[in-house]
Amino acid sequence: MTLHIVNQSPYSGCALSDCLDAIAEGDALILIEDGVYAAAGQHGLPEKQTFCLTADANARGVSIANSVEGIDEARWVALCTQHNPIVSWFK
Amino acid sequence: MSNLVIDGQEILLDKEGFLRNLDDWSPKIAEALAAQEDITLTDDHWDVIRLLQRFYREFELSPAMRPLVKYVGQHLGPEKGRSIFLMQLFPPSPAKIGSKIAGLPKPTNCL
Amino acid sequence: MPQSKSILALCRHAPYGNTLAREGLEAVLACAAMDQTPEVLLINDGVFQLLQQNPEQIGEKNLHRNLQALPMFGVEILYVCRKSVEQRGLCPDDLCVPGAEITLLDDTGTFIGKFDQVLSF
Numbered sequence: 001m002t003l004h005i006v007n008q009s010p011y012s013g014c015a016l017s018d019c020l021d022a023i024a025e026g027d028a029l030i031l032i033e034d035g036v037y038a039a040a041g042q043h044g045l046p047e048k049q050t051f052c053l054t055a056d057a058n059a060r061g062v063s064i065a066n067s068v069e070g071i072d073e074a075r076w077v078a079l080c081t082q083h084n085p086i087v088s089w090f091k
Numbered sequence: 092m093s094n095l096v097i098d099g100q101e102i103l104l105d106k107e108g109f110l111r112n113l114d115d116w117s118p119k120i121a122e123a124l125a126a127q128e129d130i131t132l133t134d135d136h137w138d139v140i141r142l143l144q145r146f147y148r149e150f151e152l153s154p155a156m157r158p159l160v161k162y163v164g165q166h167l168g169p170e171k172g173r174s175i176f177l178m179q180l181f182p183p184s185p186a187k188i189g190s191k192i193a194g195l196p197k198p199t200n201c202l
Numbered sequence: 203m204p205q206s207k208s209i210l211a212l213c214r215h216a217p218y219g220n221t222l223a224r225e226g227l228e229a230v231l232a233c234a235a236m237d238q239t240p241e242v243l244l245i246n247d248g249v250f251q252l253l254q255q256n257p258e259q260i261g262e263k264n265l266h267r268n269l270q271a272l273p274m275f276g277v278e279i280l281y282v283c284r285k286s287v288e289q290r291g292l293c294p295d296d297l298c299v300p301g302a303e304i305t306l307l308d309d310t311g312t313f314i315g316k317f318d319q320v321l322s323f
Contacts, residue, residue: 002314014246021285086320087212
């Protein structure tokens, strides 16, 4: 299964919506950096397998919706080793 | 690499011997560039040089080895569309040496 | 070197506005020159790379012309996201790369998931 990583705010560009258009059933999604602004909800995120770097959300004062799981960097690394391929949506 | 002097005119080369100004190219300059590689140009060389220039006009880039082999095969026939044929003409790196003599930029993906 | 991993170049950006489209093309050509031929998927604004272009007046090299070299490098099929084409009001007939076959995809997610490595541009 694919791991998608988004680092752009959903308000500044299309990275998240483009990713959601190309996500397959069972894929995982991680929101990092400015991508965490989507973690508050309202962006049509998948109900399962959606993660958010807690440190990036805390840094920005973003509260993480219930359907999104906050994770630390060790868990992020674990997800990278458990998924293939990994697709970056960075622009 | 030192510059070329052709008919009293200095032709600028980069450090690998490629023309700095691609518009400088002429058959005479090709012969001089070939001589620097210890190559004497024959009809087979000229066929490939013209094809390299055609490739560049068509795609606006210099070929790597595999596309060059394929392109030569399409235009000069399967007998010549082989790496051994090109290797004999432009050793040791036909895409790079051929591009240099044909007055093309260095292939960007030539490592 | 035999090809050990399948590689996808995910090309998401229009030509000329930034350097990503060109970087993607150059990465594909470099991989192919090393006998690690990737597949290419044009998606989102990447589908604009397939329009006819005349960039001479803005001093750029013609990316569409460069794309036509892909079949020579062993990339003979260009995969294109159908939804991206339709969202941009383009018609599949507008998209053409001489020498390459254009294949429109409806399910890009499943397609992407089949590769070992995905390079995003």
